[in-house]
Amino acid sequence: MSVQPMQETVARISKRTPQRLLTQAELEKIAPTRDERLFLVLSIFIGVLSGLLVVSFRIAIEWIKILTLGSAPHAGQFRLLLVPAVAGLFVAALVQLFFPGARGSGVNQTKAALYIYNGYISFKTVIGKFVTAALAIGCGHSLGPEDPSLQIGAGVASMVARRLNLSRQRLRLFAPIGAAAGLAAAFNAPIAAILFVIEEVIGQWSAAVLGSIVLSAISSVVVARWFWGSEPIFRIPPVTLRDPRELIAYAVLGVIGGFAALVFSKSLGYLRPRLRALPHWTHYCQSGIAGLLVGLIGFFGFPQVMGPGYEVMDQAMHGQFAWKLLLALALFKILATTLSFSSGTPGGMFAPTLFIGAMLGASVGSFEKLFFPHLAGTVGAYALVGMGVLFAGFLRAPLTSVFMVLEVSGNYSIILPVILANMIAYLMSRALQPVPIFEVFTHQDGLELPSMEEAREESELHLEDALHPVDVPVINGHQTIAEAAHSVSTAQASVFLVSLWDGSWYSMTVHDLTSASATSTPDTPIERVLPAERVPILFPDMPLDSALHYFPRWPVLPILNRAIKGKLEGIVTQDDVLHRYQEH
């Protein structure tokens, strides 16, 4: 992955803009709600632009495929050897000389843009990704267009946001918005795209960005569907669970998928760093050699593994292959994709992952249909579940994997097999390969991006985790200063809480009490000497950090019950909060 220093980026932006741009402080002053309003409008524009670009990208891939490999590539054609090899050399040269940012899949680059470069993805990278990925995939490299689409979408979002001089915080948020749009258009499945971006790019649900992600994803899918129709990228046959005993077969599929995901991850994890460690001049020919090897697989009988393979998935899903051939295709696809991806050829992992999963699933389904015809449902259902299984096991996006299958099938009757098989594959993958594949790539690239799997599973601390029972005096507001002083001195407390008639509370220090008694008579009700301000209203379920910034003013904070107004659940101090964080 190409890493460009931020300073260089900023300098480049400022060189390109002769007109003086307003500073963020100026913008805040003269148009405080501008960013917020533009944010939503731009999300739609980004969605539409990404949708159009992704449609063009896919057409470009198809055209290149027809022009170079022919309209029906089949084993034994010498062009299967020549085309991917020559394309690999050309693409490698383009990547090395002109578009270093286009290398790889695009997911980690988008994450890097989000976490390291303030959402910056250059126009050159977008163009480079479009051209090099289209060439590589169209010429038969075993890669998919989804991850590049994700990066193209993120790049478009970045460009649009920069042109409008949005704040750095907003600029950063546009990368996942564009990514969701790009992926949604490529998948023709907005929910799966949104979930993937949340699971793999952002890592957590964020209300601030969710609305915009949804807007952009929906916009891009509307555009994509205007062209491709509402069908997903492959036709989905009717899917049903015919017999509860079929769940055994789905569980077997989960186990097979888990192992396949492991083999795939280990192969990539082994070959990729070794190829990257080779002398720099070899980077010019690695894609070419990978192309030649992939071409050999195609030449000697398995041209189906070349390119993204959507039509092959479609055929498998519609029962056009016998189970042995399906199994062979899955194994050769793992090999071909490992070669193509490890060589640094631009292209994504999604389509190969779906391909392998579909082949394995269809293989299990066909086998069952052959030997236990009374038990088996449709082969398509198995292929579909297989896709989800590999998605969960290899890409380690369990939520996306489930919703992707449900979204593309449009049939919730398959949810049980999907959850069962995906969960088995996911747990197996986690047990056997602790580090998810995208993190492996990140580490191989020398980057330290946040682990999305860890982020997803990180439990947020709440005030209830730090609060303790009330151990300070509690005084009613109508009690006198003298009574309060007596209670405090008896308890030898430095702080006490005042309960007021309207259910609100005040946290008072001994110092405050001393000051009050200096200016008022001892029989003055204490509520009369309190200032107008009150302690913040905090409840046990609120995030723990929400209390932090009140401590300089209030040493003890009351935590209230949401159901009974004014009732105390406990109190927290700064020490309680810090102690809880240290324990976590």
Add this chain to the structure above:
Amino acid sequence: MAVLQLRSALTPEERQLRQKLILRDSLALLSLFAIVIVLFFITLALFHSFSVHRQELAQRWLRRGENALHAGQPLVAIDALRSALAYAPDDENMQIELAEALAAAGRTEEAVAYFNTLLDARPGNGMINLQLARLAEKQGDEAEALDHYQAALDGTWEGDGYIRRREVRLELAQYLIDRKHYDRARNQLLIAAGNAPDDINIEMQVAGLLESAQDPANALHLYKKALQHRPVRLMALQGAARTAYALNRFLEAKEYLERALNHADFEKEPAEVQAQFRNMLSDADHILLLYPGPELNVRARAERILGNKKIAQERLAACLSTKSVVPPALQNLADRWQQLPARVRLLQLEQDPELEQTIVQLVYQTEQVTSQQCGSPTGDDALLLKIAQAPEAVEQQ
């Protein structure tokens, strides 16, 4: 309140800046809109050209596939049809053709898997069920084949469903005949015949199958229907003759055989077929000469009975001479012959219809029992045996 304070705090310069900012943002959004429009039309042009090209490719590969299939090159057809489907994945006919090509190439397992998937999508499709029935037949799975044939009969067909159902029924009947389930085949054929239009080809086909299903009576009925069409077909005459002969209706068979032998096309038939029909005619003639029919006068009938008696007794004697231990059936027969007067005269027979009937019955039983005990007879014995099987049918019209 805070907002109001901010707004009121804007200096004239800042207001100007804000106006410029609004203008700039508006222009930026407008330019974005323009970019979207331009990109849309570029994408549309690309997409249109791509779609047209895909359709052309689909048709090109479909033609190649169909040609290869007709030329008996199913492997080439599979590749071509798969390519065609890659460009037109929703074309149902193309899908069925591909599955047919798979089956024709002997890739039965793949074909079954593919057809099953197609059936999942269109559960009541007659054509898919028919193809699955054929594949099950190929795989020797009788129950599966019969289920799919039945589903094909009950299924939906496009346009010519009436004709296709009849074809399926006839194919099913042929399958049942091959499996020697003649009763079930006969039922299917009678349904097909009942629903068939007055078409000589269909009548001939159904009659032929009924013959194979060992139902010569209904076959003869259909051949007779076919003979009402002009010009008369030799095949219909041959079929009628064959079935009438099989039903022992030799008088009727003779009529059809004579017509068949006189038919203009008869000489074009292979020599063995011609010989077969000539033999049948000769046998029918002889049978009619041996048969003591009720239409004959008393003298002629008595003469024939006496002649048949002689033949039967000789047959019995010959059969008994081959046995060291006489089986009870033969012994019983011999005893019954012994009970008859040693010499029966012509006049005696003319005057005693009861004796006449007893001799006739004994002749027939002799031919039947000796054929069981001493093997198939030849010559007049063979002809008498044919009469013995259904004496009342011999002159039935």
